[in-house]
Amino acid sequence: MPPTIDDVFRMNEVTARREVVAARGIKVTFGAVKALDGADLVIHAGECVGLVGHNGAGKSTIVNVINGGLTPHAGEITHAGKGGQHGISAARASGIRCVFQELSLCPNLTVTENARIMHAELAGWNWRTKARALVERKLQDIFPGHRIDCDSTVDDLSIAERQMVEIAISFAGLHEKPKLVILDEPTSSLDAGLAAQLMAYIRRFVGEGGSVLLISHILGEILSTSDRIVVMKDGRVVADRAAPEFSSRSLVEAMGNVVREQEWLRSPGKRGGAPVLSTPPRRGHGLAFEAHRGEMVGLAGLGGHGQTETLLDLYLSRNGNWWPAREKEISFVAGDRGLNGTFPLWSILKNLSIASLRNLSSNSIVDRGREASLGNGWKKRIEIRTPDMENHILSLSGGNQQKVLFARALATTARIVLMDDPMRGVDVGTKQEVYEILRAEAAGGRTFIWYSTEMDEIRLCDRVYVFREGAIVAELVGDEITEQNVLEASFAGGEAA
Amino acid sequence: MNAARRHLFSRPWIWSFAATIIVWIVTVLFTGGASSLDLSQAALTFAAFSVIVGIGQMFVITLGPGNIDLSVPATMTLSGTLALKLMDVQDGMIIVGLLLSILLGFAVGIGNYVLIKLLRIPPIIATLSMSFIIQSTAIWANRGLRIKPPDMLADFTTSNLFGIPNIAIVALILSALAWVLLEKTIYGRWISAIGQSTFAARMTGIPVDGTRLVTYILCAVLASICGYLLASFSGGAALNMGSEYLLMSIAVVVIGGTAVAGGNSNIPGIWGASLFMFLVVSMLNTYGFGAGFRLILTGLIIIAVIFVAGGRQSNR
Numbered sequence: 108m109p110p111t112i113d114d115v116f117r118m119n120e121v122t123a124r125r126e127v128v129a130a131r132g133i134k135v136t137f138g139a140v141k142a143l144d145g146a147d148l149v150i151h152a153g154e155c156v157g158l159v160g161h162n163g164a165g166k167s168t169i170v171n172v173i174n175g176g177l178t179p180h181a182g183e184i185t186h187a188g189k190g191g192q193h194g195i196s197a198a199r200a201s202g203i204r205c206v207f208q209e210l211s212l213c214p215n216l217t218v219t220e221n222a223r224i225m226h227a228e229l230a231g232w233n234w235r236t237k238a239r240a241l242v243e244r245k246l247q248d249i250f251p252g253h254r255i256d257c258d259s260t261v262d263d264l265s266i267a268e269r270q271m272v273e274i275a276i277s278f279a280g281l282h283e284k285p286k287l288v289i290l291d292e293p294t295s296s297l298d299a300g301l302a303a304q305l306m307a308y309i310r311r312f313v314g315e316g317g318s319v320l321l322i323s324h325i326l327g328e329i330l331s332t333s334d335r336i337v338v339m340k341d342g343r344v345v346a347d348r349a350a351p352e353f354s355s356r357s358l359v360e361a362m363g364n365v366v367r368e369q370e371w372l373r374s375p376g377k378r379g380g381a382p383v384l385s386t387p388p389r390r391g392h393g394l395a396f397e398a399h400r401g402e403m404v405g406l407a408g409l410g411g412h413g414q415t416e417t418l419l420d421l422y423l424s425r426n427g428n429w430w431p432a433r434e435k436e437i438s439f440v441a442g443d444r445g446l447n448g449t450f451p452l453w454s455i456l457k458n459l460s461i462a463s464l465r466n467l468s469s470n471s472i473v474d475r476g477r478e479a480s481l482g483n484g485w486k487k488r489i490e491i492r493t494p495d496m497e498n499h500i501l502s503l504s505g506g507n508q509q510k511v512l513f514a515r516a517l518a519t520t521a522r523i524v525l526m527d528d529p530m531r532g533v534d535v536g537t538k539q540e541v542y543e544i545l546r547a548e549a550a551g552g553r554t555f556i557w558y559s560t561e562m563d564e565i566r567l568c569d570r571v572y573v574f575r576e577g578a579i580v581a582e583l584v585g586d587e588i589t590e591q592n593v594l595e596a597s598f599a600g601g602e603a604a
Numbered sequence: 605m606n607a608a609r610r611h612l613f614s615r616p617w618i619w620s621f622a623a624t625i626i627v628w629i630v631t632v633l634f635t636g637g638a639s640s641l642d643l644s645q646a647a648l649t650f651a652a653f654s655v656i657v658g659i660g661q662m663f664v665i666t667l668g669p670g671n672i673d674l675s676v677p678a679t680m681t682l683s684g685t686l687a688l689k690l691m692d693v694q695d696g697m698i699i700v701g702l703l704l705s706i707l708l709g710f711a712v713g714i715g716n717y718v719l720i721k722l723l724r725i726p727p728i729i730a731t732l733s734m735s736f737i738i739q740s741t742a743i744w745a746n747r748g749l750r751i752k753p754p755d756m757l758a759d760f761t762t763s764n765l766f767g768i769p770n771i772a773i774v775a776l777i778l779s780a781l782a783w784v785l786l787e788k789t790i791y792g793r794w795i796s797a798i799g800q801s802t803f804a805a806r807m808t809g810i811p812v813d814g815t816r817l818v819t820y821i822l823c824a825v826l827a828s829i830c831g832y833l834l835a836s837f838s839g840g841a842a843l844n845m846g847s848e849y850l851l852m853s854i855a856v857v858v859i860g861g862t863a864v865a866g867g868n869s870n871i872p873g874i875w876g877a878s879l880f881m882f883l884v885v886s887m888l889n890t891y892g893f894g895a896g897f898r899l900i901l902t903g904l905i906i907i908a909v910i911f912v913a914g915g916r917q918s919n920r
C-alpha cells in the first residue's frame with residue numbers, strides 16, 4: 108500500500124525531531140575563567156537554531172566543543188544519539204561543518220584547491236575538474252549571479268567573496284551532504300543582498316532536512332531565519348524558545364537580563380573645561396571623542412569594532428618614536444599580555460618599573476634603591492602575590508601579571524591612562540581590588556579611558572562611547588549607561604539593514 | 605657551596621671561559637710551556653679586536669630577531685684606510701684621525717638605519733648593501749697604496765703596559781663602558797625591552813626608532829674604532845683586513861652566551877669567546893694542521909660549543 112499523505116507527514120515529523128548533535132552539561136574553563144558553565148545545546152535535523160549572546164557569553168566556545176576542537180572538562184557530546192567519540196574527525200564524520208568567524212581559507216591557494224582541502228574525497232585523476240564543478244554548482248545555488256572565478260587564488264578575492272566561497276565549500280558535498288553547518292557570523296562582510304540570498308538558502312537547506320546553527324549579532328537575521336533561538340549569557344543558556352516567541356526587544360532583554368545594583372556613585376559635572384584628550388570622528392563618520400580631567404570614559408560595543416584601534420591611535424599619536432618624551436602624558440594597560448604587555452625575560456620589578464625609569468634615575472643611570480622601593484610600594488598597594496619582586500614575571504599567575512601591568516601604568520606620572528580590556532582572564536577578587544584603586548586614582552584627577560567587553564565594567568564609567576564598525580555611534584552619560592542601551596546601540600545598524 | 609656553584613653555573617659566560625682555559629692548557633702543554641707568555645699576549649691582542657666589534661654586534665643582536673649588522677668588516681676597512689690617509693704618518697694628526705673614524709662610524713650607522721627604516725629593508729639586506737657601498741668607497745680611496753700609520757700610534761698599538769697589550773687595555777675600558785651602558789642605564793633597559801617585544805616596548809613609551817638608531821650607530825662606531833686600531837697595529841690598511849671579522853663578530857656574541865633571539869646580552873662572555881676563538885686557531889697551528897683542516901676543525905668546534913650552550917639554555 109502506498110504511503111498516505113499523513114504517513115509522509117508523520118515521517119517528516121519523526122525526522123525533524125532526530126538529534127544531529129547534542130551537548131549536555133558542558134563545562135569549559137580557561138584558567139580562572141569559566142567559558143562554559145553547564146551549557147546545553149541540542150540541534151535536531153531539519154531546523155535552524157539561532158545562537159545569540161554578548162561577547163564572552165560562550166558562543167564560540169560551545170561551537171568549538173561541538174565541532175570537536177575543544178574537549179569539555181565536564182558534560183557529554185553525542186552525535187545522532189551516539190556518544191563516546193569526540194574530536195575534529197569524529198565531528199566531521201558525523202556530517203558537522205563549520206564556517207569560522209575568522210576566515211579560514213588558505214590565501215595562497217585557488218578556490219578549487221581550497222575545496223580539495225576541505226573535501227578529502229576529491230581525490231584521484233582530474234580532481235581539479237571535479238572540485239571546480241562542485242564549488243561552482245554550490246556557489247550558483249547559494250549566491251545566484253555571483254562573479255567568482257574558481258581558478259583565482261583566494262588572495263585576489265575580496266573579503267565578501269572569500270566569505271561566500273567558504274560558505275559554499277562548507278555546504279557542498281560530493282557523496283554525502285553535510286548534516287549540520289555551523290555559521291559563525293556568516294554575514295559580517297556580506298552586503299544586504301548577499302545576506303538575503305544566504306538566508307533564503309539556509310531555509311531551503313533546512314527544508315531538505317539539514318540543520319544550521321546560526322550565530323549572528325544582527326538580530327533581524329536571527330529572528331527571520333531561525334526556527335528556534337538560544338540565548339547565552341556567562342557560559343550558560345538563559346533562554347531557548349521558538350523564534351516567533353521573541354521580538355527584537357525581548358531578545359536584547361534576554362541577553363542582558365541581570366541588572367545589578369549600581370554601586371558606583373558617579374560624580375556629575377566633570378565635563379567642565381577643555382577636554383584633556385580629543386580626536387575627530389574616526390574615518391570621517393560617527394561622533395568625535397573627547398575626555399575630561401578625572402573622568403572615566405568607557406568604550407563599549409561588540410568586540411573588534413574599533414575600540415582597540417582607537418586606543419592605539421590615541422597612544423601612538425602622543426608618543427614619539429624617535430625622541431624620549433620629557434614628561435609622560437599618557438600610559439597604556441595592555442589586555443593581551445603576551446602580545447603587548449609583559450617582557451618575559453625580566454623580573455617582576457623590571458617589568459613594573461620600565462615605564463617610569465626616567466623618574467627613577469639621575470643622569471640616565473637607574474637608581475636600584477629607588478626602583479626597589481617603588482616596586483615594594485606597589486606590591487603592597489595592589490597586592491602582587493609574590494615573595495620577592497626579583498622573581499621572574501612568568502612565575503606569577505595571569506591575574507597577578509595583569510596587576511603588574513596596572514601598576515606599571517599607574518606608577519608613571521601620566522595623567523591619562525588607556526586600558527585595552529585589561530580584565531580579560533582576571534578573577535573576580537582581583538577585579539574588585541583594581542576597581543578600588545581606579546576609583547581612588549580617578550578621584551585624584553586621573554583620566555581613564557577604558558575599553559571593556561564586560562558590561563559590569565562599562566557600568567562603572569562616567570560616560571560611555573558605543574562603537575560599531577569602527578566608528579562611535581552613540582554616547583551614553585550617567586544613568587543612560589545600561590546594558591540594554593549599549594546593546595541596542597551596538598546592534599542598531601543590523602536591524603535597519 | 606652548592607648555592608655558590610649554582611650561582612656561578614647560571615652565568616652563561618662561564619662556559620666560554622672554561623673552554624678557553626682548556627684550550628690554553630692543551631696548547632701550552634704541547635709546546636712544553638716555553639711560549640706561554642707570548643701565547644697569552646698574542647691571544648689578548650687579537651681577542652681585543654674581536655671584543656671591540658663583538659660588543660657593537662651584541663648591542664644590535666640584543667634588539668631582537670632579525671637585527672644584525674653585516675657592514676662591520678667594510679666599515680673597519682674604510683675607517684682604517686681613511687684614517688691612515690688623513691694622518692699621513694704625522695704624529696700630530698693621531699687624534700684627528702680617531703675623530704674621523706668615529707665620525708665615519710656615525711655616518712655608517714645612520715645610513716644603515718635610514719635603509720632599514722625608510723626603505724623598509726630587513727637589517728640583514730640593508731647592512732649588506734651598505735657594506736658594498738662602504739667597501740667600494742674604500743677601494744676608491746685606497747688605490748692600492750699602503751700608507752703607514754704614525755710612529756707613535758704604531759708603537760702604542762704594538763706595545764704592552766705591565767705585560768698586558770695596550771690594545772687589550774683599550775678593549776677592556778670599552779667593555780667596562782659597554783657594561784655600564786647595558787646594565788645600569790635607561791638605554792640598556794630599553795634595548796633589552798625592545799629585544800623581548802618591540803610592540804610592548806612601544807606601548808610602554810620607549811622611543812623604539814630612536815633607540816634602534818643609536819644602537820646601529822654605536823655598532824658602526826665601535827667597528828670604526830676597531831678598524832683604526834687594527835690598521836695601525838698591522839702597519840697599514842689592507843682592503844681585506846675586515847673580512848674575517850664578519851663571522852667573528854657574530855660568533856663571539858653567540859658563543860659568549862648572548863641570546864640570539866634578543867633581549868638578553870652578556871659582555872664577559874664576549875671576552876671568553878674571543879680568547880677561545882684565537883686560541884683554537886693557534887692550538888691547531890702548533891699541532892701543525894694544514895689551513896683547510898684547521899678551518900674545518902674551527903667550524904666543528906664552534907658548532908659543538910653552540911650545541912652545548914643551546915642544550916643548557918633549553919633546560920631553563
